[in-house]
Amino acid sequence: MKDIKHYINGQYVGSVSGKLFDNVNPANGKLISKVHEAGRDEVDAAVKAAKAALRGPWGRMTLEERTSILHRVADGINARFDEFLEAECLDTGKPKSMASHIDIPRGAANFKVFADMIKNVPTESFEMPTPDGTGALNYAVRRPKGVIGVISPWNLPLLLMTWKVGPALACGNTVVVKPSEETPTTTALLGEVMKEAGVPDGVYNVVHGFGGDSAGAFLTEHPQVDGFTFTGETGTGEVIMKAAAKGIRDISLELGGKNAGLVFADCDMDKAIEGTMRSAFANCGQVCLGTERVYVERSIFDEFVGRLKEAAEGLKIGPPDDAEANLGPLVSLKHREKVLSYYQKAVDDGATVVTGGGVPEMPEDLAGGAWVEPTIWTGLPEDSAVITDEIFGPCVHLCPFDTEEEAIELANSLPYGLASAIWSENITRAHRVAGQVEAGIIWVNSWFLRDLRTPFGGSKQSGIGREGGVHSLEFYTEMKNICVKL
Known part of the structure; x- marks a missing residue:
């Protein structure tokens, strides 16, 4: 049994505090691993690494270079399919017959689908007259939102985490992921695949822990995170909304339902x-x-x-x-x-x-x-x-x-x-x-x-915003209008 550590700036690191919590197999109640719990220091390091990566090679890559890397990430998950399958089923207890047909294949597909989709997103351009008769051209471009805080659930851990990370990275953002404390393993394992695929250090970061007074709260309170995406209970979504309001950060919430x-x-x-x-x-x-x-x-x-x-x-x-x-x-x-x-x-x-x-x-x-x-x-x-x-x-x-x-x-x-x-x-x-x-x-x-191209999300207290297809890309980018006087 080995400890599960944070993945920060391309390295697996333990917590300064030395605090650990148990990861338990729900099928038999036995211990799977010990998990390092992030404090403010680890969360701050992860956010700063993500911020720096925006200004590094990742931020300077062409769209073709970036999407090629994401295809390699998907291939890397598939190459280690059995390892991801074993880890996911140990954490969740779900039948391998389900995880092998849904969780792991979709976890890989989320990178390829959005990498391909970002290449074909339509944009806007308008010609306009000017008083001097020469005219002007307006055109819109999409730019990454920045550092995205990803807080993912335990019911479909790899699938729903990559459902957010895939489009976020396809759009050129960097991420700090806080997986559920119940199911940390595949999110941690993905760091190895990212490294092997050539994802630059700091682009994908993982911090482990709980919600209140732990990694989740420290992440949502961090002023250098530019947006948050969360799947989980409505009450937790309300807490994240309050934290995101400070600094007017954007949010995407997929919440509870009946x-x-x-x-x-x-x-x-x-x-x-x-x-x-x-x-x-x-x-x-x-x-x-x-x-x-x-x-x-x-x-x-x-x-x-x-x-x-x-x-x-x-x-x-x-x-x-x-x-x-x-x-x-x-x-x-x-x-x-x-x-x-x-x-x-x-x-x-x-x-x-x-x-x-x-x-x-x-x-x-x-x-x-x-x-x-x-x-x-x-x-x-x-x-x-x-x-x-x-x-x-x-x-x-x-x-x-x-x-x-x-x-x-x-x-x-x-x-x-x-x-x-x-x-x-x-x-x-x-x-x-x-x-x-x-x-x-x-x-x-x-x-x-x-169909991953269709809008996904709820109304009323079941969420804010939509994921899927171009709707994911809209959340993870900022539209910029450029007006050129001709």
């Missing part, structure tokens, strides 16, 4: 069951886009409940190396305490537990893991905390509705608006409902179909 699924009687039942099962239980329910509340038209409600119960009970719970497992543990025992508190709250509020609701029996070598059962409820009132709060576990509440208008009202009843899934074979109705549901991402007869 996403609704709407299932109409004219749906393809097989597709709706399969899609709802994935949206409720994929990654053990730890997906920001998942649906924890699903409203089903009353005429098919009983059938839907029965079939989803059967599907949930067919899931195989197991550790990452179990090739048949499709449901791993939660990310930590602390998070399991939160999820189980909602399982109990559901019972206290009068829910019918259709299936699950507890902790599964596991073999002795896995008994220390953060395991919970996939759970389905019915019968809760709409003001129950189980309906209103983001739980972030493998659970879903099913409720009947009678009219299209009622379904829309229920979907829009909370102060969140990240995503929704609508199931109906009537494309006219699906289109009409999609336009009225207050969410940034709407799927019709599907879930988690993702």
Whole structure:
């Protein structure tokens, strides 16, 4: 077991304070590694290295040189695919079958996609008359925003971290990344790939630690960081907004949600069951886009409940190396305490537990893991905390509705608006409902179909700004207009 250190200015360095924290495998509760916790000194060094790198070779590179390096970063991740896969699954406990098809391939693709995209971003130019008759030419150029503070989550650690770092670097910025304390390993490992790919020192920096009075707070308070991008809980987003307000720094926030699924009687039942099962239980329910509340038209409600119960009970719970497992543990025992508190709250509020609701029996070598059962409820009132709060576990509440208008009202009843899934074979109705549901991402007869060119983000308290495609590039650049008198 080796310590996980910060990656600052091209070197792995420990903390001056010597403070360490445990990185624990959620599948068995055993120690994976010790992680250095950053203080103000390490964060300051990382930010200063990032600032200096803007004025170094990175800042002077041509677009072709920079994007070529990012392609090498992607190739480097793929060349060490198994190493990244092992690290990600140790940190998260998720099945390798999932991480090998989603997390690691997308982690690499995020560099190539945005490296290619930045080459083809349209710009603007305008000719204008002048009093002397010679005219003038206005043209707009994009320039890097500067040092970007990246605070990434634990549910899809490599994927969501590179979803931010890829476009930030493609645009010519430098970054200081603070990964979740629960999942530090792949972010640290990426430093080796950056070095091998020829990324100049100081362009990619990593500091480990927690939020308040630790690396997260020290990073958001640092006056030389030019912008912040964060994925996580709404409450933490509010704290980052307050910190960014000092100095008027830009922010991009992808925050919490309590996403609704709407299932109409004219749906393809097989597709709706399969899609709802994935949206409720994929990654053990730890997906920001998942649906924890699903409203089903009353005429098919009983059938839907029965079939989803059967599907949930067919899931195989197991550790990452179990090739048949499709449901791993939660990310930590602390998070399991939160999820189980909602399982109990559901019972206290009068829910019918259709299936699950507890902790599964596991073999002795896995008994220390953060395991919970996939759970389905019915019968809760709409003001129950189980309906209103983001739980972030493998659970879903099913409720009947009678009219299209009622379904829309229920979907829009909370102060969140990240995503929704609508199931109906009537494309006219699906289109009409999609336009009225207050969410940034709407799927019709599907879930988690993702094109990286499309806008990604939430409305209301689910976020500020959009990521994906040109929208990422807009956040990571500043537009500059140049007017030339002819």
